[in-house]
Ligand SMILES: [Fe+3]
């Protein structure tokens with residue numbers, strides 16, 4: 001059994017392992033993002049973000065991060081990138097925009113960083 | 119691997135194995151019955167059985183069996199007893215009533231049959 | 237470290253929930269059934285488990301055929317008992333033990349069990365009736381432990397083999413025993429014994445086979461893994477396959493158990509009702 | 518009896534769906550990526566598989582954390598591509614092969630894989646982009662085979678181990694080869710290679726590790742089972758864990774395979790894109 005060996009003691013810089021602990025923390029935020037698979041729900045969110053977040057009972061930290069479009073804050077508050085991607089879509093952020101926002105780069109700088117690894 | 123050995127060649131009289139073949143056949147009927155976990159849906163069914171069945175696209179055999187309260191017919195048409203039980207509840211049939219209907223006994227005779235096995 | 241105190245099995249017939257709600261415990265029909273429980277109440281009072289792992293099978297409330305897991309483990313802060321469609325009184329939510337749930341899921345996936353993890357899961361009579369039987373007034377009994385539901389598929393064939401069910405229990409035991417907190421755990425195996433609700437064979441009960449299972453589940457569970465799944469349907473009835481939950485429970489108790497009480501009664505509703513209390517060494 | 522012709526791997530980046538919709542295949546950004554596919558088209562035209570088993574990972578369309586299966590197998594008559602939330606054009610439904618699905622599920626549950634069977638399952642870009650890449654115009658390509666989706670959990674840790682993924686593929690192979698109909702099957706492994714979307718390490722790509730995986734997945738997949746799951750996160754990136762799908766695919770091909778084509782390109786979107794066509798002996 002790997003656990004509680006390597007799997008539990010490795011620290012990967014800049015990387016949050018989305019495990020049970022994070023899932024418990026982020027459940028409300030991720031459930032809200034999952035609801036964005038429906039156009040109707042995306043429109044309801046866009047029409048009144050605060051009311052929509054209240055309806056899904058987001059924590060204060062989660063609401064603040066969403067209001068600030070703070071991706072790292074959302075992850076810290078338990079957000080999972082697969083669900084957050086649907087929220088990023090509403091904000092019209094590309095995957096490279098999201099990469100830039102998290103790494104302190106402009107989108108162009110982030111694209112250059114990707115290209116540099118070829 | 120048991121399959122396709124014993125699991126596929128045994129015939130148990132009076133017993134339908136709810137396997138993939140039956141599940142494919144019965145999907146619409148079982149999905150309708152699963153919806154009866156909600157009171158609102160039970161009431162909608164009671165108000166207009168035919169419209170409700172049409173909405174779930176039941177096959178003709180499934181509709182006929184439901185209309186006739188024919189439990190064996192429902193099973194033959196792919197119904198699974200765990201879901202059908204919710205329909206039986208709407209019809210106010212107890213498990214012993216359902217047992218009697220399937221075995222050609224009155225409810226009392228079915229109860230006696232159960233007791234006889236003690 | 238966590239300890240497993242023992243295991244308790246019971247049938248989980250929906251009618252029992254109604255009998256409890258109507259206080260029929262001393263009614264002549266119900267008395268021989270409810271007589272199986274006072275010894276278990278005394279044992280629970282004495283042992284005071286912190287967590288109850290309730291191994292049951294969902295009957296079409298928590299799961300539908302669109303996504304039907306073989307083995308599902310709850311990982312929620314609480315479990316709601318929702319409307320099943322036939323008017324059993326709904327109980328208040330049961331508090332969960334999600335940290336232990338995740339520890340179990342981590343350990344069992346590492347050990348090659350392909351778990352479906354459930355961070356929301358409505359629980360049906362298969363879960364609640366045993367809770368009411370063992371902790372009267374549940375979930376408001378003062379000794380009510382925090383709960384972890386585990387459900388195995390008996391709705392749709394292929395169901396797990398009896399060997400896989402027993403092995404599931406063994407891996408569950410390993411997981412619980414490696415949990416670093418000093419807590420006491422009891423494991424329930426609910427459902428069965430022989431019964432069949434559907435078909436021309438409805439009402440089928442098999443006392444001889446039940447007694448064989450009751451005997452061997454205590455002292456020789458390995459021999460029961462030789463029973464094929466369709467043989468189980470044939471001998472225990474179409475819904476008697478719920479005996480798989482007893483196998484899962486048994487695997488979690490280890491080799492050395494003492495039988496403290498046993499009850500067997502035909503019929504409750506359509507079912508041969510069986511109850512066992514097994515204490516771990 | 519059924520035969521497995523071979524396996525094909527590809528990344529399944531959502532942007533690819535948009536590039537196809539906009540006909541950007543000859544655009545300088547996209548050309549080196551799309552150049553990996555004509556040989557595969559030719560092979561498919563020649564081999565004409567009857568069924569495609571598409572092993573992908575759902576990204577939050579078909580499953581949510583409320584009931585998250587480790588391994589899910591579709592058993593539906595058709596699979597709808599539904600709205601994922603960010604405006605990829607939705608494709609028409611893909612016809613299924615439910616009789617083979619059930620045969621596989623029966624065989625694999627007997628072999629102690631704890632499958633979640635899915636009689637309804639919306640499929641996302643992880644499933645559709647590879648279909649579009651291999652069968653242009655999918656599902657309306659005249660050679661489009663019937664499809665079986667298989668999804669493994671890479672959303673929520675614990676994810677399955679690399680060994681379990683490879684063993685899954687081996688059990689899948691056994692299941693397919695025992696299917697009595699004379700059909701030809703191709704297996705897709707989609708996702709990867711190295712990429713990470715989240716955190717301060719977003720944009721991480723690891724060419725050296727990808728080339729190690731590409732080399733060994735062909736001729737020595739067993740050595741890859743020594744990689745622990747967190748080591749996979751560390752070396753392939755948080756979403757590079759999708760390489761598990763390649764392991765599952767590889768297990769289904771048996772020992773003796775021939776590599777017919779390989780492509781590797783950095784970057785497409787945030788990802789190192791890898792493509793392989795492996796033919797079974
Ligand atoms: Fe039951």
Ligand SMILES: [Fe+3]
Nearest residue numbers: 529643708759
């Ligand atoms: Fe992906």
